[in-house]
């Protein structure tokens with residue numbers, strides 16, 4: 001099998017997109033293809049809530065309402081994992097950063113360790129399709145934040161806090177916009193082809 005050009009050095013990728021854009025699914029696939037650690041912010045937070053840890057107690061209600069958890073909480077949970085992964089094969093980080101403030105803070109911490117992102121993938125999906133996907137997923141996964149009221153808030157939080165990251169990363173020459181309104185295989189193929197030009 002041909003060796004992809006990124007093998008042999010650590011590749012660090014951020015996956016950003018609105019709720020329902022397929023971050024989790026694409027994150028799993030990409031981490032495997034790129035042979036890097038998949039770090040999913042939402043999954044790590046849900047584990048804390050399920051295990052009833054002090055951190056979980058602090059964030060459970062915010063997550064149920066679809067609000068962001070405090071920056072200091074998510075940064076202290078993720079950054080040790082991000083730095084450790086960057087030191088090995090690299091990372092595929094989904095769901096973080098979720099605001100320009102988080103990106104700036106993470107950059108300060110990552111820069112010292114040369115652990116910043118090499119590429120940022122933005123999963124672009126029309127609004128009607130997002131709502132349809134999330135409500136379909138609600139029946140299967142049973143997430144407590146996949147109900148119509150919370151979904152509305154999560155989309156609003158995305159527009160206000162997270163979407164400005166698109167410009168932030170475009171200005172830094174790291175952004176790749178991918179059409180995520182296609183079947184899963186086509187989305188993965190488009191991302192992989194965008195990443196071929198990186199590095």
Ligand code: AMP
Pocket residue numbers: 019041042043045062063064066067068069070074094095096097098102145154
């Ligand atoms: P997700 O699984 O990525 O949709 O995240 C689920 C929930 O976890 C979000 O609605 C937020 O409440 C919280 N969350 C995930 N990532 C972050 C983050 N980077 N900053 C703040 N809150 C987050």
